[in-house]
Amino acid sequence: MVASKILMASLTHYRPLNCSAAAASASGPSRLVQQAPDLIKWVRKEGGFVHPAMRISQDTFCGLGLTTIERIPKGSDLIALPPHLPLRFESCIGEEAADAEPVIASLAEKVPEELWAMKLGLKLLQERAKIGSFWWPYISNLPETYSVPIFFQGEDIKNLQYAPLLYQVNKRCRFLLDFEHKVKETLKDVSWKDHPFEGLDVDASSLGWAMSAVSSRAFRLHGKTKYPDCSSSYVPMMLPLVDMCNHSFEPNARIVQEQEEKPQEMLLKVIAEREINENDPLLLNYGCLSNDLFLLDYGFIIPSNPHDCIELKYDGALLDAASMAAGVSSPNFSSPAPWQKDILSQLNLDGEAPVLKVTIGGHELVEGRLLAALRVLLASNEEAVKKHDLNTLKSSLVEAPCGIACEMAAFRTVIALCAIALEHFPTKVMEDESLLKSGVSAFSELAIRFRSQKKLLIVDVMKELSRRMKVLSSKDTIDT
Secondary structure: OOOOOOOOOOOOOOOOOOOOHHHOOOOOOOEOOOOOOOHHHHHHHOOOEEOOOEEEEEEOOOEEEEEEOOOEOOOOEEEEEOOOOOEEOOOOOHHHHHHOOHHHHHHHOOOOHHHOHHHHHHHHHHHHHOOOOOOHHHHOOOEOOOOOHHHOOHHHHHOOOOHHHHHHHHHHHHHHHHHHHHHHHHHOOOOHHHOOOOOOOOOHHHHHHHHHHHHHHOEEEEEEEEOOOOOEEEEEEEOOOHHHOEEOOOOOEEEEEEEOOOOOOEEEEEEEOOOEOOOOEOEEOOOOOOHHHHHHHHOOOOOOOOOOEEEEEOOHHHHHHHHHHOOOOOOOOOOOOHHHHHHHHHOOOOOOOOOOEEEEEOOOEEOHHHHHHHHHHHOOOHHHHHOOOHHHHHOOOOOOOOOHHHHHHHHHHHHHHHHHHHHOOOOOHHHHHHHHHHOOOHHHHHHHHHHHHHHHHHHHHHHHHHHHHHHHHHHHHHHO
16 A cells, blocks of 8 residues: 655745644644635625525535525525636647646646546646635635545554545545656756746645546536537536535535636526525535445545445456355356357456456445346346346346346345455454544544445445345245
């Protein structure tokens, strides 16, 4: 495992930053500048609109957020930002490519697309370093630290206990260390007047701060560039004030973009999705994301998240072992028949470039590709399978398409897989709960809560599959 650095923001003309990530408290990290400009006043001064009932407030668990001081009717405009207020970076596409700062554009091309936040992060660092930046009133209000896992100490990363997330955390830490070298190599021969960061040192710490600021606050919205089919590009944007809205799967507000009188100019609004009562927080839906993504990009998790899941690798030997442990006779996952291999290839679980990552949990309960593979490989005969199309075999809404015995065997196999997955966690849920009660650091608590939610999800899947097996068993008895 690559050890994570303590990633501290290091770019400023205003004061040295000596607060490490570990200093984040339960009430949320402090702002970059303690006496930051009034963000609501700045938005209004720059031609934006903020509903008179909106206030910035401090929440014990969520940090700074927006709340109301009186009831606001459904459909009301809450915030409106003119086109020049969002902070964006569109260096590689459309009309803005020619205007992009060449050094920043060159560095952005070295960032893999999956880490898109670093591209806008470079622009954010540039504006943070610039004395008199237009966006300084906004940037100064950003958090000084973030609770995403790249800030964790090595022991807290280990405390996550979940291999897929550990892989992503370490991947991001390695990227930041490697990208630091690329940035330094690029900047070493750049003259002072062309230096995009005003001559200030950019290291893995400042890069981590910038990437975290963007991943936790940016929204993907329509950009200025139009494609030949008249559709707009989707561009990450940092939205002053709007990004203080917290998350909910049942939001009371939503973002809309309206065309302005000038061509390709968009006015961004936040509108009340329903009536908002006095003292209610303003809530947006960040997306139907798993706890992995919420933690990686936003630094929090959602208890009992309906979109959370666990990742497993589709492996014939593992499935054979799970089936035998579940009492399923003669499993043949490791040696499927030719007709079964053909269907597995259609499911992209076999062949030249299979995608072997499958999931358990979420709305599907068992990912459709995995469920179909189990049904196919546990079916009693070829004809019983081939009379159904792939969508039917993948659907959990279609009850026992290959027969009740096959469905029961599939469910028992998944339950055994879940039991194996639970065994891979070094601690049990009760141990996690005891640790939380004993008092731990903020980052340790976040790691323990994350792994505990994964275990509870697995247990819930096992319970639901057991319930479905009872229903199938009762039907089998009636049919008999």
